[in-house]
Amino acid sequence: xxxxxxxxxxxxxxxxxxxxxxxxxxxxxxxxxxxxxxxxxxxxxxxxxxxxxxxxxxxxxxxxxxxxxxxxxxxxxxxxxxxxxxxxxxxxxxxxxxxxxxxxxxxxxxxxxxxxxxxxxxxxxxxxxxxxxxxxxxxxxxxxxxxxxxxxxxxxxxxxxxxxxxxxxxxxxxxxxxxxxxxxxxxxxxxxxxxxxxxxxxxxxxxxxxxxxxxxxxxxxxxxxxxxxxxxxxxxxxxxxxxxxxxxxxxxxxxxxxxxxxxxxxxxxxxxxxxxxxxxxxxxxxx
Amino acid sequence: xxxxxxxxxxxxxxxxxxxxxxxxxxxxxxxxxxxxxxxxxxxxxxxxxxxxxxxxxxxxxxxxxxxxxxxxxxxxxxxxxxxxxxxxxxxxxxxxxxxxxxxxxxxxxxxxxxxxxxxxxxxxxxxxxxxxxxxxxxxxxxxxxxxxxxxxxxxxxxxxxxxxxxxxxxxxxxxxxxxxxxx
Numbered sequence: 001x002x003x004x005x006x007x008x009x010x011x012x013x014x015x016x017x018x019x020x021x022x023x024x025x026x027x028x029x030x031x032x033x034x035x036x037x038x039x040x041x042x043x044x045x046x047x048x049x050x051x052x053x054x055x056x057x058x059x060x061x062x063x064x065x066x067x068x069x070x071x072x073x074x075x076x077x078x079x080x081x082x083x084x085x086x087x088x089x090x091x092x093x094x095x096x097x098x099x100x101x102x103x104x105x106x107x108x109x110x111x112x113x114x115x116x117x118x119x120x121x122x123x124x125x126x127x128x129x130x131x132x133x134x135x136x137x138x139x140x141x142x143x144x145x146x147x148x149x150x151x152x153x154x155x156x157x158x159x160x161x162x163x164x165x166x167x168x169x170x171x172x173x174x175x176x177x178x179x180x181x182x183x184x185x186x187x188x189x190x191x192x193x194x195x196x197x198x199x200x201x202x203x204x205x206x207x208x209x210x211x212x213x214x215x216x217x218x219x220x221x222x223x224x225x226x227x228x229x230x231x232x233x234x235x236x237x238x239x240x241x242x243x244x245x246x247x248x249x250x251x252x253x254x255x256x257x258x259x260x261x262x263x264x265x266x267x268x269x270x271x272x273x274x275x276x277x278x279x280x281x282x283x284x285x286x287x
Numbered sequence: 288x289x290x291x292x293x294x295x296x297x298x299x300x301x302x303x304x305x306x307x308x309x310x311x312x313x314x315x316x317x318x319x320x321x322x323x324x325x326x327x328x329x330x331x332x333x334x335x336x337x338x339x340x341x342x343x344x345x346x347x348x349x350x351x352x353x354x355x356x357x358x359x360x361x362x363x364x365x366x367x368x369x370x371x372x373x374x375x376x377x378x379x380x381x382x383x384x385x386x387x388x389x390x391x392x393x394x395x396x397x398x399x400x401x402x403x404x405x406x407x408x409x410x411x412x413x414x415x416x417x418x419x420x421x422x423x424x425x426x427x428x429x430x431x432x433x434x435x436x437x438x439x440x441x442x443x444x445x446x447x448x449x450x451x452x453x454x455x456x457x458x459x460x461x462x463x464x465x466x467x468x469x470x
Contacts, residue, residue, distance in 0.1 A: 005441045008394050008448070009413030016310035017322070018382045020302065023375030024309065027327055028301045030371045031334045032294055140306060144414075148386070 015147060016140045084120075086110050088172065094152065096167035116170060118178045125183030126195030126258035128202035132183040133165045134194070139176040146178055186261035198256040198264050199285060205256065205264075207287035211278035215268060216249040218256075222264060230263035293337050300337070300346055301330060307415070308350045314414060315358055319379035325361055327372040329354040348424040351415070355407075355425060397447035405440035412437065 084107035085096040093114055111118045125132065135146040151165040168180065183194045199205040204227050210218050219229055232247045247268050255267035272278075309326050316322040332353050333340060340346050398406065411417045411425060419437070423430045 005445055006409070006413045008444070009398060009409045012395050012398050013410070013414040014314040015386055016306075017313035018378055019306045019309065021375065021378050023372065023378040024305055024326075026374045027330065027372040028298065028305075031327070031331050032297060140310060 011145045013144050016144060019140060084110055085167075086114055088114075089169075091172050092150075093170045093172055094167060095170060096152070116174065116178075117176070118170070118180060120180050120182060122184045123181050123193040124186035124190045124261065126192050126198070126203060127185060128200045128206075128258075129183040129192075129194040130185050130202070131165065132194060133168055133180060134182075135168065135178055135180045137176055137178045148174070149178070149180075186258075188260075188262045190261045192258050192260055195258045198258050203258060207282075207285055209282055210253055210256075211281060212252050212254075212272045212275065214249060215247060215251050215253060215266065218253045218266065219249075226262065228263050229266055230259045231265040233265055233267045234269070293334075297334050297337050300333060300340065300350075304347050304350050305330075307347055308354055311351055311415060312354050312358065313379070314410070316361075319383045320376060321361060322379050323372045323376040325354060325357050326375065328357045331371070332357070344421075345424070348417075348421050351411075351425045352427065393451045394448060397444060397451050400447060401440065401443060404436070405443055408433070408437045408440045409444060 085094075085098050086107075087094050093116065095111075107120060111120070133151055135149040137144060137146055148171055150169040152167040152169060154164050154166040170178075181194070186192050197203065199208065199210070204222070204225050208221055208225075210221055213221070215229075215232070222229065232244045234242045234244060234247065243265070248270075251268045251270055252272045253266050254269050254273050256264050259265045308329060309322075312325045312329070313322045316325060329350060333350060340349050398409070401409070407426070408422065411422050417425065419430050419434050422437070423433045426433065428436075
């Protein structure tokens with residue numbers, strides 16, 4: 001099981017290289033031809049003398065453990081997605097999302113017609129992650145984030161860490177397989193697969209001064225905006241924080257995130273955080 | 288009659304593990320020449336010591352560990368250019384030219400500023416998908432030591448991200464907890 005931090009690192013993975021190329025095959029033969037023959041180790045000489053059966057050949061390496069790539073973003077949902085505009089611009093295809101709620105069959109056909117072996121999936125997201133694009137591939141030894149797919153940023157100001165993409169540019173020479181996820185609004189009660197802090201831009205508590213308020217007060221602030229509390233997270237000092245179904249109403253709220261459509265999780269503490277820290281965090285939102 | 292046993296074993300080893308080993312090396316080198324050298328030296332070592340290499344997935348940890356040592360030496364001293372792998376060198380050069388630059392962002396900046404040992408542990412998890420037991424084999428340390436060092440590395444990255452004003456709740460409760468713990 002990967003951690004949130006590990007997923008950040010996974011996203012930063014440099015490209016893996018061209019794989020088992022002709023040059024790689026050449027190198028294999030060169031090594032066996034030009035390099036000194038294998039040293040027979042003492043152990044293997046003893047083994048040979050004992051007539052011990054050879055070790056079996058290595059099987060194909062499994063990549064199951066590497067499936068952590070972007071697990072935060074990927075999930076089983078495969079809901080109808082957007083209609084696309086695909087056009088060729090020089091050595092790239094430019095793909096723009098025209099309608100987030102259109103029948104996915106259409107653009108899947110369009111992608112195939114363009115010779116792109118790409119699947120598009122729409123995943124339930126928090127309001128601020130709606131429209132976010134996350135391309136990955138499982139070609140190669142491990143799944144990885146496709147840095148060669150350039151995201152097209154919308155015009156106007158964007159305050160999000162990951163940008164505000166409106167489309168994606170795919171090299172026309174791309175012949176691999178890819179899986180692109182696209183955030184859509186989660187339906188009521190549906191678990192969010194891509195989300196952020198609930199005070200980030202476009203999220204329910206953006207620019208709402210809730211820090212250091214009691215759980216009861218924040219419950220009211222959320223209710224005014226049509227949101228309910230699903231769970232409470234408590235810092236325990238352990239590696240894994242504890243998630244509870246309830247905490248005392250008088251506890252303090254130190255943060256939160258959208259967990260489901262219409263529902264949030266709250267970070268809570270029995271003690272308030274320093275007021276300067278709370279003020280600084282609100283100021284950082286540039287409201 | 289097929290080829291002699293060591294050749295058969297080496298071919299199977301190479302064809303199975305080359306993509307993972309080449310990716311491991313390519314991600315940790317800046318020039319295609321360096322990448323070709325380290326890949327070539329790693330598999331030349333594997334050929335010479337084919338009888339010592341464990342079977343199955345263990346072979347991959349062995350190869351990662353070997354590549355890791357060669358990389359460390361390579362970084363210390365500009366090593367001689369290998370005569371092997373000329374075609375591979377050319378391919379990697381072409382590939383490197385076509386590779387898009389990685390966009391700078393807050394998380395990348397924070398990761399880059401970590402110490403080399405921290406980055407190594409985090410990337411073995413995040414890039415190669417290894418667990419504690421596998422990392423212990425690659426770096427030649429006990430599982431307990433790896434677990435502790437990895438925990439500290441995660442904490443330091445979380446702290447660096449928090450300092451860079453990146454709101455960690457975006458990445459879930461775990462990241463927040465780690466950042467707070469390290470303050």
